[in-house]
Amino acid sequence: MSEQIMQRTSFKESRCPIARSLERVGEWWSILILREALLGSTRFDEFHKSLQIAPNILTRRLTALVEAGLLERRLYQEHPPRHAYVLTQAGRDFQPVLVALMTWGNRYFAPEGPSVVLADAATGRRAEPVLVDRRSGRPITARAFALAPGPAADRRLRARLARRGTPPSTRRGSHG
Amino acid sequence: MSEQIMQRTSFKESRCPIARSLERVGEWWSILILREALLGSTRFDEFHKSLQIAPNILTRRLTALVEAGLLERRLYQEHPPRHAYVLTQAGRDFQPVLVALMTWGNRYFAPEGPSVVLADAATGRRAEPVLVDRRSGRPITARAFALAPGPAADRRLRARLARRGTPPSTRRGSHG
Numbered sequence: 001m002s003e004q005i006m007q008r009t010s011f012k013e014s015r016c017p018i019a020r021s022l023e024r025v026g027e028w029w030s031i032l033i034l035r036e037a038l039l040g041s042t043r044f045d046e047f048h049k050s051l052q053i054a055p056n057i058l059t060r061r062l063t064a065l066v067e068a069g070l071l072e073r074r075l076y077q078e079h080p081p082r083h084a085y086v087l088t089q090a091g092r093d094f095q096p097v098l099v100a101l102m103t104w105g106n107r108y109f110a111p112e113g114p115s116v117v118l119a120d121a122a123t124g125r126r127a128e129p130v131l132v133d134r135r136s137g138r139p140i141t142a143r144a145f146a147l148a149p150g151p152a153a154d155r156r157l158r159a160r161l162a163r164r165g166t167p168p169s170t171r172r173g174s175h176g
Numbered sequence: 177m178s179e180q181i182m183q184r185t186s187f188k189e190s191r192c193p194i195a196r197s198l199e200r201v202g203e204w205w206s207i208l209i210l211r212e213a214l215l216g217s218t219r220f221d222e223f224h225k226s227l228q229i230a231p232n233i234l235t236r237r238l239t240a241l242v243e244a245g246l247l248e249r250r251l252y253q254e255h256p257p258r259h260a261y262v263l264t265q266a267g268r269d270f271q272p273v274l275v276a277l278m279t280w281g282n283r284y285f286a287p288e289g290p291s292v293v294l295a296d297a298a299t300g301r302r303a304e305p306v307l308v309d310r311r312s313g314r315p316i317t318a319r320a321f322a323l324a325p326g327p328a329a330d331r332r333l334r335a336r337l338a339r340r341g342t343p344p345s346t347r348r349g350s351h352g
Contacts (some may be wrong), residue, residue: 015291018211018274019204024285028198035194038318047288050336061202069284086220090284095350096307097276098194099316104273105193106326108224108245108266109200114326115191115333120309126185128310131272133296137313140275142214146297150282150290157291160226 015157020116024068027093028054029061031101032085034094037071070094103129191333200244201270205229205237207277210246210263210270246270277303327351 014020024030032051041047048058062085065071070091076084099118108112118127131140138144149158181265190196190318201207205227212223224234239249246267275294282290294303307316314320325334 013252015276015286016208016211017286017290017292019208019281021277021281022207023202024281026290027203028195028270032192032195032199036190039323044341053345091279093280093283096316097273097280099307099347100273100276102193104266104269105195105197107269109196110191110193110326110328113328114193115328115330116193116323116337117322117326118316118321120312120314121247121320124324125311126324127312127316127321129307129316130310131275131305132308134306135301135304137298140272140294140303144297145303147215147292148295148300148302150286151294152289152291154291161292 007064015152021097024070025172027061029057030065031098033058033061033092034070035067035098037087037091038084038098042086044083044085047085065091099129100131190329191330200246202342203237205233206241207274209234209237209241210267211274213247213261213263213267214271214274218262220261220344221258223261241267276307 018064025034029051032053033047036047036050039050041050044062045057045121047053047062049057051058053061062071064071066085069088071085072088074084074086077081102116102118106117118129119125120127132138133140133145148163149161154159177272198202201210207221208227208229212226215226217223217226218232220231220238222233223229224240227234229237238247238249242261245264247261248264250260250262252258258334278292278294282293289347295301308314309321323337325337329337
């Protein structure tokens with residue numbers, strides 16, 4: 001329980017865009033629900049069937065994703081009332097995260113070969129997703145690109161990012 | 177508790193590379209630890225200080241990341257014994273996932289403006305990370321690229337991916 005609380009506290013206070021993103025997607029189920037939604041699922045039964053998730057957990061996760069602004073609840077039938085869960089723009093834009101996770105998983109955790117890949121819809125050729133800078137087209141590597149403070153960076157973060165060039169051996173550290 | 181068990185069960189059985197990836201990174205703390213490692217942290221105290229995470233949780237997460245093959249434990253001092261946690265190749269290759277999360281978080285969850293951005297190390301210009309296909313250079317969009325079965329896809333997955341072209345209105349679904 002303390003883990004849960006610490007996690008929450010830490011995330012709420014964080015200005016880190018990664019921590020904020022993680023707060024929105026909540027937990028693994030949420031990521032897999034977004035995966036299903038990007039695959040075309042919109043209805044409770046569809047999510048339920050493909051994820052084999054308990055209905056009460058699914059309800060909770062769908063509600064959280066609606067509250068986070070990633071899914072929109074839409075009435076598609078009046079008698080009896082039935083709702084569809086449709087991705088918002090923010091939800092659709094989660095796709096690169098899933099593609100990056102898929103690429104990484106296929107590279108390292110599919111010893112029998114990948115079971116699902118991304119293919120060019122026109123040619124059918126398997127894609128190799130890489131991150132590049134939209135403007136320069138240069139691949140995003142740790143060497144060519146560095147983290148820098150944005151307009152909302154506070155003093156502590158600026159100091160931290162400035163220290164980054166320091167080699168580990170000159171930094172303090174004892175435990176471990 | 178049942179949530180935890182279901183999650184585990186479902187993930188272990190899954191051939192989905194996203195689910196497998198999520199199994200490896202375990203939970204949010206693990207992702208933030210990888211973030212710190214990619215920022216240059218290697219020592220217990222460094223992780224502890226920047227994440228403000230309870231020592232027992234940090235120990236558990238570091239061990240899990242070592243077991244998952246994402247961090248390597250190295251002795252850097254003999255008396256008293258001190259270990260550093262160094263990224264493996266698989267751990268370093270998690271970077272695109274973090275960049276994708278950062279980009280998404282900056283776009284949607286930084287109303288006051290981003291606090292941290294990615295900048296070209298040579299020019300200092302802010303980067304706009306996008307996923308493209310390495311070979312063709314085409315941006316990875318839901319329209320231009322589709323999921324396809326890989327060599328290890330089973331019959332059920334093949335059927336599922338084949339059904340994807342079907343518009344939602346022709347599919348069954350009731351609950352919701």
